[in-house]
Amino acid sequence: MSDTTPALRVDALAKEYKGGIQAVRGISFEIQPGEIFALLGPNGAGKTTTIRIVVTLLRPSAGSVVVCGHDVSKEPDAARALLGYVPQELALDRHLTGRQHLELSARLYRVPKAxxxxxxxxxxxxxxxxxxxxxxxxxxxxxxxxxLDIACGLLHRPKLLILDEPTLGLDIQTRYRIWSFVAELRAEGTAVLLTTHDMEEADHLSDRIAIIDHGEIQAAGTSAELKAAYGGERVKAELGRVELSEEQRTKLAALAGVEQLEERGRALLFVTPSGRELAPRVAEWLEQETGEPPRSLSFGPPGLDDVFLKITGHDIRDGDEA
Ligand SMILES: Nc1ncnc2c1ncn2[C@@H]1O[C@H](COP(=O)(O)OP(=O)(O)OP(=O)(O)O)[C@@H](O)[C@H]1O
Ligand SMILES: [Mg+2]
Incomplete structure (x- = not known):
């Protein structure tokens, strides 16, 4: 394997489960040695399905997966030997000590006795x-x-470490600890594929991010590239008690400087060329038209969550596209 061989190449991968669920619909991406790559997507987006195919636990319906030059469908053993896998659901034997568990796993991974x-x-x-x-x-x-599970995935010094939701349900301190530990792997040239629906995790930890939704990659790039592709700034106004009428929504969306308007719970999210100019306009309009100023108001460059909302179109109200 030469240095230029990607740690992982996924090409036009698709998976249809029995019963016709199309969990993955033709996704492609590459991960280079030493790169941390995140699949960011909501529940049911197809992240675990993709990963289970990469680690040879599931067969694809179409497309190919190549781990460090080894096609998983033609050379599954060679591919498996080069990857470490930490599943979403923990599978530890609770009766063993931590050390015993690692020793047992090391034997399964055929780490030499010496x-x-x-x-x-x-x-x-x-x-x-x-x-x-x-x-x-x-x-x-x-x-x-x-x-401990992550340590197991690293026992045989894999070239590619695969982490399915590495910090789901963990407290902030532990999350930071796992992040800094994963970031250190980069220096050793280990490539990391991780899945998450945690925006902060994707933003903080990964070199590149692919936003996956309904089995398709909707956008991919560095966090900065994704934010630049957002094409503007955002204004977020949280409503107090008022309920907006359809007519009021339409008027708000038509304010000067509004390129897009989404609602997320009690918050109004505007895409605009200039947050600084739009924010006071929104506040004033709300106060005049509803009698109540926004409960909170913020503006600035987009976060990854804003990018996600804009790209996937979740929460787009009926009629916006008409
Ligand atoms: N064994 C299975 N048989 C049938 N359908 C399945 C199976 N496993 C997953 N699915 C379906 O495939 C789709 C993708 O599921 P997947 O587990 O890959 O999503 P995910 O992105 O990992 O979600 P989460 O964030 O909840 O872990 C979902 O609609 C799910 O219900
Ligand atoms: Mg999953």
């Missing part, structure tokens, strides 16, 4: 579990279990 002890010690250190290695997993917190 290296096994040192490798296990090193990974316990890396994920910060050395001092709890002798405790049974039953006594671990959720974050400790997740860290």
């Amino acid at each position: 290296e096994l002890g040192a490798r296990v010690d090193q990974l316990l250190e890396v994920v910060g579990l050395s001092d709890r290695a002798g405790d049974s997993i039953r006594k671990y917190s959720g974050g400790m279990k997740k860290r």
Whole structure:
């Protein structure tokens, strides 16, 4: 394998489950060695399905997956040997200690006996579990279990580490700890494919992000590229108690400087060339027309959540496109 071989190449991948559910509809992307790549999408977008195909647990209906030059459908063993997989659902044996679990996994991964002890010690250190290695997993917190699972995925020094929702349900401190640990892998040339529906995680951690929705990649690029493609700034006004009428919505959407208007819960989200100019106009309009100023008002460059909303069109009200 030469240095220019991608760690992962996914080409026109599709999966239709029995019963006709099209979970993945022709997605393509590449991950280079040392790159952290996130599939960002809501529940049911097709993230886990994609990952299960990459790790050879599921067969695609169409398309191809190549791990470090090895096509998963032609050379599944070679591909499997080069990747580490940390599933969305934890699968730890609660009766073992952390160390025993790692040792057992190392044998399954065929880590050479002579290296096994040192490798296990090193990974316990890396994920910060050395001092709890002798405790049974039953006594671990959720974050400790997740860290142990990630250590398992790294036992055989994979070229590609695959993390399905690595920090789902974990507290902020543990999330940061896992992020900094994953970021360190980059320096060793390990490529990382992770899935998340956490905007902050995708934004903070990944080199590149693919926004996936309904089984399709809707946009991909660095966080900065995605935000630039948003094409403007956003103004967010949170409504107090008022309910807007259809007519009021139409009028708001027609204010000078409004390119797009979405509603997310109690918040109005405007896309505009200049947030600084539009924000006071919105506040004034709301106060005059509804008798109540917005509960809160903010403006500025878009966040990844704004990009997501604009690209996927979730929450677009009927009639906007007409
Ligand atoms: N074994 C299965 N049989 C049939 N349909 C399935 C199966 N697994 C997943 N699906 C469907 O495929 C679609 C994609 O599911 P998938 O688990 O890939 O989504 P996801 O992006 O990982 O979601 P989440 O964020 O909830 O983990 C969903 O509509 C789901 O119901
Ligand atoms: Mg999933």
